[in-house]
Amino acid sequence: MAHVLHVSASPGGEASRSNALANAFLDAWRNAHPGDTHETVDVWKLDLPEFDASMIAAKFAVLRTQDATPGQQAQWERAVKVSRQFNQADVYVFSVPMWNYGLPYRLKHYIDVVTLPGQNWRWSRSEGYQPLLSGKRAFLMVSSAGDFAEGAVTQYEDFQKPYMRQWLRFLGIELAGEVALAPTLTDPEHLARVRDEAIARAEELAARS
Numbered sequence: 001m002a003h004v005l006h007v008s009a010s011p012g013g014e015a016s017r018s019n020a021l022a023n024a025f026l027d028a029w030r031n032a033h034p035g036d037t038h039e040t041v042d043v044w045k046l047d048l049p050e051f052d053a054s055m056i057a058a059k060f061a062v063l064r065t066q067d068a069t070p071g072q073q074a075q076w077e078r079a080v081k082v083s084r085q086f087n088q089a090d091v092y093v094f095s096v097p098m099w100n101y102g103l104p105y106r107l108k109h110y111i112d113v114v115t116l117p118g119q120n121w122r123w124s125r126s127e128g129y130q131p132l133l134s135g136k137r138a139f140l141m142v143s144s145a146g147d148f149a150e151g152a153v154t155q156y157e158d159f160q161k162p163y164m165r166q167w168l169r170f171l172g173i174e175l176a177g178e179v180a181l182a183p184t185l186t187d188p189e190h191l192a193r194v195r196d197e198a199i200a201r202a203e204e205l206a207a208r209s
């Protein structure tokens, strides 16, 4: 039995294409893995702490000098709490629209808060960076107005999927599948076909994973 965490990065709610893709994936996943537990984090609704100068000072006070004030301890604990909720999942499903060739800023904020030394990665002089989330799997459900598929001329303009791949690799999470619903900036008939095909691919991926 696995715990599945859906991280939703579109503010589009019911109208969101990436969420529609993730929901199709999750429905098929529930059929294939009826015993799993599920949780959703909507990064647009989450009360995320600012990762500002004061949070960075709290981080170094807690991790290095061991003389953090009670205020700094409490501030660091807010980030650790969000990170722990993320780290406890076994399977991750990310629904991510492309924004300005990369990620929506709210998802980047979430990533900056959850990615913490000692919680999901560590560094030592002898070993360098070590991921702490090995053995977990992730599935990426993305959408964009343009087509950034492998082999397309626009492939190297995509900083959305490559960023997610690198971040997951850094934490040791295996990227077990990706589905893109794209291009969405197209005529209605083509969009309907693109959507149906992407949803079928998401369902098939969930059923065989």
Ligand SMILES: Cc1cc2nc3c(=O)[nH]c(=O)nc-3n(C[C@H](O)[C@H](O)[C@H](O)COP(=O)(O)O)c2cc1C
Residues within 6 Å of the ligand: 010, 011, 012, 015, 016, 017, 018, 019, 096, 097, 098, 099, 100, 101, 102, 143, 144, 145, 146, 147, 184
């Ligand atoms: C602020 C913003 C920036 C965007 N930037 C891009 C972009 O750089 N490239 C692209 O192809 N589409 C871009 N789009 C379009 C979305 O990626 C596209 O509409 C996608 O299908 C939205 O997914 P969603 O319905 O899950 O939110 C942008 C949309 C918004 C709102």
